[in-house]
Amino acid sequence: MRRIAKLAANPVMVALVASLALAGCASKKTPNSAADLGLGGGAATPGSAQDFTVNVGDRIFFDLDSSSIRADAQQTLARQAQWLNRYRQYSIVVEGHADERGTREYNLALGARRAAATRDYLASQGVAASRIKTISYGKERPVAVCDDISCWSQNRRAVTTLGGAGS
Amino acid sequence: MKTLLKTLMMVAALAGAATGLAIGPASALVEIDVNKGTIEPLPIAITDFAGGELGAEISSIVQADLKRSGLFAPIDKAAFIEKIANPDQAPRFDDWKVINAQALVTGRVSKEGDGRVRAEYRLWDTFAGQQLSGEQFFANGANTRRVAHIIADAIYERLTGEKGYFDTRIVFIDESGAKNARKKRLAIMDQDGANARFLSDGRSIVMTPRFSPNRQEITYMSYESGQPRVYLLQLETGQRELVGNFPGMTFAPRFSPDGQRVIMSLMREDGNSNIYSMDLRSRNTTRLTNSNAIDTSPSYSPDGSKIVFTSDRGGRPHIYVMGADGSGQTRISFGEGSYSTPVWSPRGDLIAFTKQSGGQFQIGVMRTDGSGERILTSGFMQEGPTWAPNGRVIMYLKQAAGSGGPKLYSVDLTGRNEQQIPSPNFASDPAWSPLLD
Numbered sequence: 001m002r003r004i005a006k007l008a009a010n011p012v013m014v015a016l017v018a019s020l021a022l023a024g025c026a027s028k029k030t031p032n033s034a035a036d037l038g039l040g041g042g043a044a045t046p047g048s049a050q051d052f053t054v055n056v057g058d059r060i061f062f063d064l065d066s067s068s069i070r071a072d073a074q075q076t077l078a079r080q081a082q083w084l085n086r087y088r089q090y091s092i093v094v095e096g097h098a099d100e101r102g103t104r105e106y107n108l109a110l111g112a113r114r115a116a117a118t119r120d121y122l123a124s125q126g127v128a129a130s131r132i133k134t135i136s137y138g139k140e141r142p143v144a145v146c147d148d149i150s151c152w153s154q155n156r157r158a159v160t161t162l163g164g165a166g167s
Numbered sequence: 168m169k170t171l172l173k174t175l176m177m178v179a180a181l182a183g184a185a186t187g188l189a190i191g192p193a194s195a196l197v198e199i200d201v202n203k204g205t206i207e208p209l210p211i212a213i214t215d216f217a218g219g220e221l222g223a224e225i226s227s228i229v230q231a232d233l234k235r236s237g238l239f240a241p242i243d244k245a246a247f248i249e250k251i252a253n254p255d256q257a258p259r260f261d262d263w264k265v266i267n268a269q270a271l272v273t274g275r276v277s278k279e280g281d282g283r284v285r286a287e288y289r290l291w292d293t294f295a296g297q298q299l300s301g302e303q304f305f306a307n308g309a310n311t312r313r314v315a316h317i318i319a320d321a322i323y324e325r326l327t328g329e330k331g332y333f334d335t336r337i338v339f340i341d342e343s344g345a346k347n348a349r350k351k352r353l354a355i356m357d358q359d360g361a362n363a364r365f366l367s368d369g370r371s372i373v374m375t376p377r378f379s380p381n382r383q384e385i386t387y388m389s390y391e392s393g394q395p396r397v398y399l400l401q402l403e404t405g406q407r408e409l410v411g412n413f414p415g416m417t418f419a420p421r422f423s424p425d426g427q428r429v430i431m432s433l434m435r436e437d438g439n440s441n442i443y444s445m446d447l448r449s450r451n452t453t454r455l456t457n458s459n460a461i462d463t464s465p466s467y468s469p470d471g472s473k474i475v476f477t478s479d480r481g482g483r484p485h486i487y488v489m490g491a492d493g494s495g496q497t498r499i500s501f502g503e504g505s506y507s508t509p510v511w512s513p514r515g516d517l518i519a520f521t522k523q524s525g526g527q528f529q530i531g532v533m534r535t536d537g538s539g540e541r542i543l544t545s546g547f548m549q550e551g552p553t554w555a556p557n558g559r560v561i562m563y564l565k566q567a568a569g570s571g572g573p574k575l576y577s578v579d580l581t582g583r584n585e586q587q588i589p590s591p592n593f594a595s596d597p598a599w600s601p602l603l604d
Contacts, residue, residue: 065483065505067438096438100548101523101548102484102507102523103464103477103484103507103508103521103523103550103551104374104375104508104550104551104595104596105375105418105419105432105463105464105477105507105508106461106463106464106477106479106484106507106508108395108416108418108419108463109418109432109434109439109440109461109463110461112415112416112434112438112440113438113439113461114438115438116436116437116438117438134438135393135394135395135416136395136416136434137372140349140351140372140374141347142346142347143347144347145345145346145347147547147568147569
């Protein structure tokens with residue numbers, strides 16, 4: 001017992017346990033990491049949509065009822081911006097999503113605000129705003145479907161999707 | 168709809184029955200006081216209407232309506248002593264008093280030569296020994312359920328003094344398929360779940376349908392153009408049109424009480440949302456809010472002079488009221504948690520809302536100044552109240568943890584008599600139709 005308490009008191013260990021729990025939940029649903037896709041990181045062709053999803057990371061997560069870009073999300077978006085500035089042939093749609101712990105119309109608006117915040121952050125990193133469209137799905141398209149916090153935290157997200165080259 | 172209405176004319180009030188019993192003053196007679204704190208359901212005997220299977224079917228629909236209202240306790244037919252042979256004759260009141268039937272319904276259904284159905288009923292006060300009301304209706308053969316609902320409304324109104332709500336319909340979203348790829352279809356059904364039909368094919372996400380005051384149109388939001396936008400649908404013709412031509416997402420539409428305007432949210436470039444109203448004839452739009460926040464879910468007061476809406480301008484989502492021109496925006500909800508989806512009662516005295524607190528969702532009501540908050544029902548997930556046209560019953564979606572999807576429920580304004588409404592699949596976003604005069 002004392003050992004568990006000690007582990008839990010260590011923030012690094014807590015983070016590790018939490019991320020394992022998330023990965024376990026996600027693996028049953030939509031794949032969103034290299035491991036889920038059964039790919040080694042290097043398998044995707046550089047500059048491909050798969051490369052973006054697998055090696056850069058196509059999504060960021062938000063705190064409850066918030067559209068602030070978290071520190072971990074800032075790192076992801078910086079990587080996204082770097083990649084998008086290198087591969088300029090893609091148009092970009094940022095999808096904003098909310099978890100299901102809110103009412104439908106408000107969550108639609110919240111998803112829109114998250115998508116706009118993500119767009120603005122990418123623009124601040126040099127991605128041309130004219131390349132980026134946004135759309136909100138509110139709570140209509142969860143990726144994780146369980147009825148507890150482990151899923152809700154994955155559903156509060158903005159996903160950067162790549163459109164056809166030149167479109 | 169129009170042809171239906173023409174054929175559903177009430178032809179005549181039936182006079183006192185053959186025995187010459189007068190229709191007496193209401194004051195001394197059986198009645199239900201719906202304003203009392205605790206309502207004891209009224210024991211009522213609803214006999215099989217004469218006219219074979221069709222007669223029995225119609226009276227059973229009348230009985231189901233009255234029973235679900237929670238205000239009536241229909242008596243088991245096995246306890247009936249008198250068999251009603253001729254509904255035109257006065258019943259043997261003693262036979263009904265002895266089984267404690269305070270009210271008695273008799274009736275007859277027959278097919279006319281032109282194919283129409285003729286339905287008539289009489290409502291009796293057994294203890295006073297009087298006929299309380301009697302009417303007859305004609306309907307084309309396809310609308311027998313509707314005749315039954317109209318009869319149930321007449322009985323409800325005669326005994327409670329309030330308008331009924333059984334001859335009404337619900338627009339809602341039919342939900343099927345996996346939760347992460349849910350198929351959503353616009354759908355409509357009678358208030359008791361009968362006659363459900365789909366109004367969209369499920370290829371695009373649709374949500375939040377609402378009736379126009381004349382029940383001929385609905386406004387709703389759809390992803391069919393890619394970007395979420397507000398549409399109008401003519402129910403009779405199936406004709407659809409986009410409401411306005413805005414660059415961004417439009418959502419949360421609702422009609423004004425006169426049906427001339429649609430009020431809705433429009434997303435701004437910065438990702439926040441403001442409330443606009445659009446005149447459906449001139450297509451002129453008016454911006455009503457201008458905050459750096461989410462302003463959504465607007466709903467007019469029944470006289471059209473005010474609008475209640477949700478805003479998170481104070482941090483969390485709360486309920487605000489303003490004039491119909493956007494003036495005097497004032498917060499009215501101050502409780503713990505967040506408040507959203509406010510809907511003004513058709514009587515004008517209350518606002519129904521969704522509240523989130525303590526990890527639960529609640530449906531509640533408050534007075535229009537925010538005082539007198541009452542929670543009617545609480546659970547894992549419930550949202551989106553809609554009012555019955557008489558302002559006595561609220562319908563909403565409700566989902567239990569682990570149930571996989573929502574169903575529709577109704578509850579009395581007292582918080583009692585929660586009932587699930589049957590639906591073909593999972594169902595959400597109900598909107599109750601007005602009652603036609």
